[in-house]
Amino acid sequence: MNTSNIPVLIPAVFMFAALLVPLVGLWKKSLSIYPALLGSLLAAWFSASGLMSTIEHGPISYHLSGWVPPLGIEYILDPLSAFICLVITSISTIVIFYSRSIVRFETPEKEMPFYALCMLFLMGLTGMVMTGDFFNLYVFLEISALAGYALIAIGDKRAPVAAFKYLTLGTAGAAFYLLGVSFIFISTGTLNMGDVASVIHLVDHTVPVMIGLSLIVLGTGLKMAMFPMHAWMPDAYTYASSAATALIAPIGTKVSAYVLLRIMFDVFEPSYSAGELPLAQIVGYLGAIGVIWGSILAICQKELKTMLAYSSVAQVGYIGIGIGLASPLGFIGAVLHILNHACMKACLFLISGSMRFRLGHSWIPKFENSLRITMPWTAVAFVVAAISMIGLPPTAGFFSKWYLALGSIEQGAWIFLIVLLVSSLLNAVYFFRIIEKMYIRPQSEEMIKAQDQDGTPVWGRKEAPWSMLAPVMLLATLLIVLGIFNVWIVTNFIEFMIPIGL
Amino acid sequence: MLELLKGHYAYFFLMLLFVIGLYAMMMKKNLMKKIMGMSMVQSATIMVWIVAAFKHGGTVPILDRSIPVDNPDLYINPLPHTLMLTAIVVAVVTLGVSFALVISIYRNFKSLDEPTILKRMK
Numbered sequence: 341m342n343t344s345n346i347p348v349l350i351p352a353v354f355m356f357a358a359l360l361v362p363l364v365g366l367w368k369k370s371l372s373i374y375p376a377l378l379g380s381l382l383a384a385w386f387s388a389s390g391l392m393s394t395i396e397h398g399p400i401s402y403h404l405s406g407w408v409p410p411l412g413i414e415y416i417l418d419p420l421s422a423f424i425c426l427v428i429t430s431i432s433t434i435v436i437f438y439s440r441s442i443v444r445f446e447t448p449e450k451e452m453p454f455y456a457l458c459m460l461f462l463m464g465l466t467g468m469v470m471t472g473d474f475f476n477l478y479v480f481l482e483i484s485a486l487a488g489y490a491l492i493a494i495g496d497k498r499a500p501v502a503a504f505k506y507l508t509l510g511t512a513g514a515a516f517y518l519l520g521v522s523f524i525f526i527s528t529g530t531l532n533m534g535d536v537a538s539v540i541h542l543v544d545h546t547v548p549v550m551i552g553l554s555l556i557v558l559g560t561g562l563k564m565a566m567f568p569m570h571a572w573m574p575d576a577y578t579y580a581s582s583a584a585t586a587l588i589a590p591i592g593t594k595v596s597a598y599v600l601l602r603i604m605f606d607v608f609e610p611s612y613s614a615g616e617l618p619l620a621q622i623v624g625y626l627g628a629i630g631v632i633w634g635s636i637l638a639i640c641q642k643e644l645k646t647m648l649a650y651s652s653v654a655q656v657g658y659i660g661i662g663i664g665l666a667s668p669l670g671f672i673g674a675v676l677h678i679l680n681h682a683c684m685k686a687c688l689f690l691i692s693g694s695m696r697f698r699l700g701h702s703w704i705p706k707f708e709n710s711l712r713i714t715m716p717w718t719a720v721a722f723v724v725a726a727i728s729m730i731g732l733p734p735t736a737g738f739f740s741k742w743y744l745a746l747g748s749i750e751q752g753a754w755i756f757l758i759v760l761l762v763s764s765l766l767n768a769v770y771f772f773r774i775i776e777k778m779y780i781r782p783q784s785e786e787m788i789k790a791q792d793q794d795g796t797p798v799w800g801r802k803e804a805p806w807s808m809l810a811p812v813m814l815l816a817t818l819l820i821v822l823g824i825f826n827v828w829i830v831t832n833f834i835e836f837m838i839p840i841g842l
Numbered sequence: 843m844l845e846l847l848k849g850h851y852a853y854f855f856l857m858l859l860f861v862i863g864l865y866a867m868m869m870k871k872n873l874m875k876k877i878m879g880m881s882m883v884q885s886a887t888i889m890v891w892i893v894a895a896f897k898h899g900g901t902v903p904i905l906d907r908s909i910p911v912d913n914p915d916l917y918i919n920p921l922p923h924t925l926m927l928t929a930i931v932v933a934v935v936t937l938g939v940s941f942a943l944v945i946s947i948y949r950n951f952k953s954l955d956e957p958t959i960l961k962r963m964k
Contacts, residue, residue, distance in 0.1 A: 482932045498963050500946045515887045526894050
């Protein structure tokens with residue numbers, strides 16, 4: 341295959357799928373999932389082959405409609421962007437495969453808009469990852485955000501309120517980003533990231549550039565739900581439909597984290613954005629506060645989806661810590677955590693979807709030990725994902741924390757190390773609480789009474805259908821496989837991504 | 843100080859507009875007022891680009907035989923204007939989506955007042 345077109349093909353595939361879904365959906369509503377699934381599979385294949393080819397032959401640059409950068413828009417596929425694209429597209433394929441029954445169950449008659457919006461959302465995200473142009477990034481940021489607001493609003497009655505909150509904060513974030521870009525553009529006269537990187541050292545001591553970079557970090561931080569700006573996230577994830585949450589939660593915030601990594605360490609020198617202007621440190625400390633704060637709030641929640649949303653605040657904090665360390669080990673930890681957290685959160689949100697599909701609720705105080713019998717495989721997958729979230733070996737979650745911990749020891753950042761340890765304990769508190777309910781807590785009298793009517797709990801009676809169980813089990817096994825092969829991933833892929841000068 | 847004000851007064855006004863918009867977005871209880879604030883924030887951002895592109899004595903970059911083409915000081919850089927056309931489109935779309943959300947919120951809760959909505963959400 342000709343690899344030189346891959347950077348533009350990935351967003352283009354999603355764009356065409358977004359157009360194809362309504363056409364197919366108008367003809368037959370139940371078929372509208374298939375163009376979406378096919379589009380995501382194709383994009384995953386392109387990202388995988390792109391990743392292989394960039395690691396062998398170096399970055400691929402695509403000039404949109406033949407205009408040579410810095411005048412034209414440039415799409416760049418380098419190991420980092422290909423890797424993030426692969427994470428996005430493979431998670432989205434798994435989630436879309438899962439979503440067939442649950443979308444029909446939770447939001448009937450809305451399959452067509454749901455899948456069309458999914459495709460637009462993914463187009464925005466992959467475009468943000470691929471683009472090498474500051475303004476193009478803004479456009480893709482808004483495309484993905486607008487599709488995301490609409491996706492969240494397709495949910496229960498309260499979803500539009502959550503989506504509105506997300507919309508106001510997200511628009512403020514995008515406005516901060518655009519304002520920051522305007523300062524950079526005024527100072528450098530160019531919007532191409534590579535071009536800015538080559539001239540920025542001439543102007544980076546001036547105030548406008550400092551303000552510009554700070555505003556960009558503020559804007560992307562809002563999109564990434566960094567600690568004091570996370571207010572939109574819990575409501576949005578709780579009230580959105582299960583499939584939408586499972587799609588947005590694992591990858592939506594991660595792409596903003598990627599943008600942060602790219603701008604702070606690739607466009608600007610690490611010695612500038614982590615030394616002269618201590619933005620990376622601020623991101624790191626905010627991340628550390630977010631880790632503790634999110635974990636504590638997660639303990640207080642009674643609804644599984646809200647709990648997972650608060651734990652997302654904490655997990656984004658880990659990526660913030662990785663950025664704050666501003667060292668190769670911190671970078672490895674952050675990138676590995678983007679991958680691991682995408683798998684863990686997708687798995688957990690899919691499990692909450694399965695519970696809503698079969699039990700009709702995901703309310704933690706109502707969980708009982710009959711779950712271990714009636715939903716045996718889902719319960720096993722939940723335990724694996726929970727162990728990975730807590731960070732016990734050999735699951736994937738342990739290793740990203742391991743690299744972050746090694747990075748903090750190397751830098752002597754003891755606060756981060758303490759935060760990592762304490763947060764693991766807090767994670768254990770809120771996940772073991774659920775595991776205890778699922779496996780040990782005896783049934784309440786009402787449940788026993790209800791069972792007298794329909795007999796003792798039967799093995800696997802309420803298990804999710806195979807089209808929902810297979811993705812969950814795949815993600816759960818993936819968590820163990822990724823954990824075991826983490827060294828292979830780091831030496832073969834992530835080491836190529838570490839920016840020069842870090 | 844006076845020199846700074848004289849040269850950059852437009853930026854100070856835009857900063858004020860941005861902050862007023864941000865205040866309305868965060869503090870106002872009525873959802874429509876929040877949308878107004880959002881619109882102000884976006885307009886302020888767009889205007890920063892337009893103001894930055896202004897040049898004394900410059901003209902539109904269209905070929906005119908009476909103006910020498912080899913002097914860039916006589917032409918305004920058209921790039922910020924074209925970029926802001928895209929940004930205006932984005933702002934309009936955001937407004938559209940937010941109105942759609944507000945309509946569906948009103949249908950569900952019969953109110954646009956945030957505390958009332960939050961009370962009825964329980």
